[in-house]
Amino acid sequence: MQTQAKTPDTPKPASRGRRAAAFGVHLFTAAGAAVAFLALIAAIAGEFTAMFALLGVALVIDGVDGMIARRLQVAEILPRWSGDTLDLVVDYLTYVFVPAVALASAGLMPQVLAIPAAIAILISSAIYFADKRMKTADGYFLGFPALWNLVAFYLFLIRPEPMLALAAIAVFVVLTFVPLPFVHPLRARRWPALNLLLLVVWAALALVAVWYHLSPPSAYVLALVAIAIYFATAGLARPAQRTS
Numbered sequence: 001m002q003t004q005a006k007t008p009d010t011p012k013p014a015s016r017g018r019r020a021a022a023f024g025v026h027l028f029t030a031a032g033a034a035v036a037f038l039a040l041i042a043a044i045a046g047e048f049t050a051m052f053a054l055l056g057v058a059l060v061i062d063g064v065d066g067m068i069a070r071r072l073q074v075a076e077i078l079p080r081w082s083g084d085t086l087d088l089v090v091d092y093l094t095y096v097f098v099p100a101v102a103l104a105s106a107g108l109m110p111q112v113l114a115i116p117a118a119i120a121i122l123i124s125s126a127i128y129f130a131d132k133r134m135k136t137a138d139g140y141f142l143g144f145p146a147l148w149n150l151v152a153f154y155l156f157l158i159r160p161e162p163m164l165a166l167a168a169i170a171v172f173v174v175l176t177f178v179p180l181p182f183v184h185p186l187r188a189r190r191w192p193a194l195n196l197l198l199l200v201v202w203a204a205l206a207l208v209a210v211w212y213h214l215s216p217p218s219a220y221v222l223a224l225v226a227i228a229i230y231f232a233t234a235g236l237a238r239p240a241q242r243t244s
Contacts, residue, residue: 144172
């Protein structure tokens, strides 16, 4: 009498409801592209307060979609679609492309160098996004993580002399290729409570700045600058024994 060989148990396919919910997460992430489009229209029209408000919405989407995706096991339920790739596409639009357009058109830099500076932002960021080693296992970025939405926010907030603004952009373009660690506020394993607290405070202060049309009282500006300095330098305290 023949016996049928046992085969390993295969996972049951997800229910239609779970698949629909998982695809909804991808749609939620992709909605960031629509927000980027609206922000781009605002930038072209010179409505920079509206642009930053929309980029703030994109930040919220980017901040929560990964958590929701992991909770709903989207990668396992819908392996056909790559949430990581989708996230990178949307991030390039909201973190890089729209801010580059704003920086090129707002008169913050010498006019003759504004477009070359924006092109440098676009190219360096594209290379950075393609780097498979941009993130470390312990929650840091290696090199400036192309957060040009934040660079633009601070340049609009502080309004330095045009050559100083250009110099700041040049420094961050160079830092894109320098393997210095930069903190990921939600994933860095060192000082996670402090990082989260400062992120919440920063978000509240940034909302105030947008409410004041990027001209808030000086105390808010100083607080925003102080938090930016912390996040820009905290990665230097990353334990040396940890590797990427």
